[in-house]
Amino acid sequence: MQVSDALAVLRPLAADVDFFELRWMRRSHEQLIVRQDVVEPPRLIEDAGFMLTVYQGGAAGYAATADTSRTGVEQAFQTAKRRAELSRGWSVTHYSADHLQKQTGRFRSPIQKPWEKVPLRDKIDLLRELCRDLKKDDARFVDHQAQLHLRRWDMRLVNSLGTDIEQTFDMVNPNLSVTVHDKGVTEMRSMNGQAACRQGGFEVLDDMGYRDAAHKIHEEALELLYAENCPTGLMDLLIAPDQMILQIHESIGHPLEIDRILGDERNYAGTSFVRPDMFGHYQYGSEHLNVTFDPHRDQEFASYHFDDVGTRAEKTFLIQKGLLLAGLGGQLSQQRSGLPGVANARSVSWNRPAIDRMANLNIEPGPHSLNDMIAGVERGIHMQTNCSWSIDDSRNKFQFGCEYARLIEKGQLGRVVRKPNYRGISASFWRNLTKVGNAGTSDILGTAYCGKGEPNQAITVGHASPACLFSAVEVFGGEG
Template identity: 45%
Template sequence: MLDLQRTLNQVKSDADWVSLRHVTEKTTHRRVRDEKIDGNSVYFDQGVMVEVLVNGHFGFAGTSDLTESGIKRALGKAVAMAKSGSSQKVHNFTTAQRPQAKGIYSSPVIRPIDSMSAKEITDIFVDATKAMKVSDKIISRSAGTMIVETSFHVVNSSGSEVQQNFSIVSTDFSATSGGPGETQTRSDNGGLARCFQVGAEVFNRIDILARSKRIAEESLELLSADNCPDEAMDLLLAPDQMTLQVHESIGHPLEYDRILGDERNYAGWSFVKPEDFGNLQYGSKLMNVTFDPTIADAMASYAFDDSGLKATKEFLIKDGVLVRGLGGLESQARLNLPGVANFRSSSWNRAPIDRMANINLEPGTTKFQDMIASIERGVFMMANKSWSIDDYRNKFQFGCEYAKLIENGKITKTLKNPNYRGTTVKFWNGLKAVSENRETYGSPFCGKGEPNQVIRVGHTTPYCLFSNVEVFGA
């Protein structure tokens, strides 16, 4: 077993500061399609990232060779990288960007993952796909999970020691129906996953079978539904769709490395400018958005980011006004703006960058039925199906799986192929009601950075009502 503190004490370097981050990760996939096993695999990965500070510049080198000599070689590469880059550095960093941190974090697991066998999980998924066969028109049924068990252990020369253990479970269920000239798919999550930091308690047979039957019935319902109308009207979005709306039009544009231009070659820039913080009316006064990695079971909860900054809840947008961005200590120093503890890496072989974590729209005071009753003509959309947003995270277009037409304060019929489009600030300033209840979703596949790193994010969102939105059918 690797003794990280002993290894740190043994390696010698002329660096001003040294850190070792040991990451182990086990990823399990279970999938069933049409009552047959479609996938059953386990992957294991581990390694160490060596990080150094030399001449005001950080250098990194990862290694899967966990011997003392392997880590020493990586240390030498990290020092060489830091020295080489220091002549072109964009900022003179210090250990202030790597505060001392000590602590332990573990996901709130009720029932350990290994308390359920592969067969037990697969049997539930077989029954789930069987429950979806509500008609011969159901032509494809699937159920699956990805289970990720990760450990991050960090020590450094300023006395930090942090151990963080994550148990993350994502589940997805979908049913596709077919009719003359078309197919319609309804999922349990709209392409995003039901992702939580939990244990095997998430595999509740009764709950899974009920959800599976419901989505199959709704898939069948879509075959005979009318197409979504093309007009500007009120738009009510469910929490599963609000998850992607928040992710794309709030989370990404507020990342400081985008605003600085670091991501322009790959993930893109942002329409947000440094002078907008404290001034820009991002949305209506009902809009309150927080960064909060302290929520117990949310996908991207943790105690410290990878710089050692303690994770705390912070308002990004308060009463519609932009007040804070998503930037770790390095970006905060470069922009001279307050940020959050979101300097995160995806694994041992990636350097940390500014990332989303749990970005949440805070609940309002309106009951869902009162939102429906207030709408003279509008559409209620659920579950993301497609999305497109420009490099500046300004103009966007989203498609959903399932919708309901609302007329004179009542839901009247199901609609298929619902879509809507808008521009970020105008759209959010049209927010006119926020529900008092909210739900949690997430994604295990948020990509960014060069070289690319895919990270896990979470969003807790309510039902939201927007005015005068352009909606259209396929």
């Protein structure tokens, strides 16, 4: 059954409810992997279904179904209605459509070269070629692989107010990685960790330098294999974009989710050190820190025009000149908390409700070139590519590890060191931000696997960031 047919079925059934919403979603995930020159079986996963939401008497109920027949839609609606009736008087807030507006619109990821126009054989041949470049018949390379992932999400949202929104997202996630070993030492090097994520078509691979990355990864893996261990001490830390995204994600993004601040996530993923009374008053970082929710940036992984409850998405400063201004909360969380938020009620599937999620969360570029930032450091370290992370359940104390680092000594980029790590406290770390790189130091990256909610929702998130320089950071090396 098409969405328009389902809507015709629902209208007479919904005559006595305050509000109803129908969200249809079809998901497709294609995964291609060549590992150690062997082609793994290609994977293609597809599913589709409806999510029905009903407001009745100040309460909400929802139900999902993969049965898109008339009977399936009718049963899902009756289930959602019954759940709303059972929830009446027990809800944490008053559910009403009064704050919702009718919206209509369309969005499609910008695509120059459609994924399906490239033959499967050509994609596999590319992965084979890159695998050969990663290893180059060197016995020290004990593992190497090249991967391509495409996610396509088609969505349509309609409701009783007349909202009708269609959005299609093509999300490309390439990866390259090697593991090397010699004389008891093992190191790994990859292409941005798992952060190489953009919206678009097959052209994304060239935009991200995918075809040229294998040689660099090969050489840097060997550098790490024979490098000294990272030193320990308090020093300046220059963080590359492919590590900055994890820093933004964990110590700005999750703490600013309004439903987490309200306590909704405490049983699963923890709370936040941020309190409601901090907004508009709290100095989150130095004057150089400007953080935006930006759903309209071309190619970024979580760009869209509307969130999954139909709120129009606009670029918003969450932190400006270090001052905390707004949180990551959709319309419902804004209504519950009275806090300023954004259009970020998102769902990973037709069988999950929309909750507060990060989307495109970015640091705005500053005035400094990479050379300028390096030149100003007397003793420091430049870290790239996240490989491990740990943060407490209030998203405050953290410890991150990176794949690759080079020391900075007297304004010069020096020798490579391995197993670099650093730790800090969110509430003070960002106040030590001393320089922010310009657009030339920036990259558009993200993650495909941000987990949150019960049942879990692993959703796509975009992060764009320049390189950033921090002072007086606790740096240390790993074992071995």
